[in-house]
Amino acid sequence: MPPKxxxxxxxxxxxxxxxxxxxxxxxxxxxxxxTDVSANLKNRVTKTEAQKALNSLAEKGFLTxxxxxxxxxxxxxxxxxxxxxxxxxxxxDNQLKVVxxxxxxxxxxxxxxxxxxxxxxxxxxxxxLKEAIREVTAGSEVTLTALKTFRGESAAEPxxxxxxxxxxxxxxxxxxxxxxxxxxxxxxxxxxxxxxxxSGSQADFEEEQGIDNDDEExxxxxxxxxxxxxxxGSTKRKRITxxxxxxxxxxxxxxxxxxxxxxxxxxxxxxxxxxxxELLLPSxx
Numbered sequence: 001m002p003p004k005x006x007x008x009x010x011x012x013x014x015x016x017x018x019x020x021x022x023x024x025x026x027x028x029x030x031x032x033x034x035t036d037v038s039a040n041l042k043n044r045v046t047k048t049e050a051q052k053a054l055n056s057l058a059e060k061g062f063l064t065x066x067x068x069x070x071x072x073x074x075x076x077x078x079x080x081x082x083x084x085x086x087x088x089x090x091x092x093d094n095q096l097k098v099v100x101x102x103x104x105x106x107x108x109x110x111x112x113x114x115x116x117x118x119x120x121x122x123x124x125x126x127x128x129l130k131e132a133i134r135e136v137t138a139g140s141e142v143t144l145t146a147l148k149t150f151r152g153e154s155a156a157e158p159x160x161x162x163x164x165x166x167x168x169x170x171x172x173x174x175x176x177x178x179x180x181x182x183x184x185x186x187x188x189x190x191x192x193x194x195x196x197x198x199s200g201s202q203a204d205f206e207e208e209q210g211i212d213n214d215d216e217e218x219x220x221x222x223x224x225x226x227x228x229x230x231x232x233g234s235t236k237r238k239r240i241t242x243x244x245x246x247x248x249x250x251x252x253x254x255x256x257x258x259x260x261x262x263x264x265x266x267x268x269x270x271x272x273x274x275x276x277x278e279l280l281l282p283s284x285x
Contacts, residue, residue, distance in 0.1 A: 009044060017045045018053040022062055022076075031066070031075040171226070178218075185211075 012020060021037055032040070034051040045053065054074045057063045063074045084092070124132045159167075189205070192198050198205045206213065214222065221227065 011046050011049065012044055013049055017049045018056055020045055021050060021053040022057055025057075025063065025074065025076045026080075029076055029081070031073045033071055033073055037074075175227070182214075 011017075020041060024037065024041060025032065034054050035047055037054065038045055038047045038050040041050075054063065058065045058074060062077055062080060064077050066073045066075070189198070189202065193202075205211075
């Protein structure tokens with residue numbers, strides 16, 4: 001069941017109203033009009049009864065009356081108040097100073113708490129902390145990695161030994177494949193040139209046959225430290241000289257020690273090898 005509404009107290013009248021008004025004005029010791037007195041007393045005394053009580057108390061000398069235009073103001077007669085001794089006044093002044101000092105401290109604490117609350121409200125909420133921690137951790141790792149170079153450390157994570165061995169083996173494997181197939185092409189072209197089966201320069205021949213040489217990236221690798229004699233994965237390049245008809249050409253399989261000694265079939269680029277062989281073989285005419 002909903003709570004029962006509070007019962008309204010009946011307004012007081014007569015002497016009760018007069019006593020209530022007098023006690024109130026004595027306690028507050030401030031000037032008020034009849035309307036203000038009735039409102040401050042929560043309408044326990046109606047406006048009409050408040051006006052009657054104020055006029056009656058003024059006639060009895062308990063209140064002082066002053067008129068401001070159409071409004072009449074009532075205040076408790078100050079001569080009716082007890083007169084304090086000088087010692088009591090001094091004591092009250094001291095108490096007032098203590099209270100003012102305490103009030104100033106409380107105001108400072110209040111401002112400090114307001115600032116703290118505002119600061120806390122700008123912080124991420126509890127449910128957002130995990131994501132905030134993840135972002136801060138990721139940013140910290142990036143910063144620490146960048147600082148390694150300034151501390152004389154390597155910014156890259158060290159590669160495990162087994163991965164290093166595998167990379168070395170793969171490099172040796174594909175380096176041999178690269179050089180072997182380039183050698184096959186050079187031998188074939190040298191044979192064609194020896195028989196006069198090419199016209200123009202080597203560049204013209206390659207453009208006509210659609211043959212692509214090593215690009216700039218491959219040339220950079222060839223000239224880099226990995227392909228220098230004595231360096232990592234270095235394979236000394238033997239100079240290829242011109243050969244005659246007795247030259248033996250490897251057109252079958254290329255041995256690849258770096259790839260587990262598997263025999264890897266040679267696949268010429270764009271079917272160039274069949275074209276070479278057609279040129280070498282005599283026609284059926």
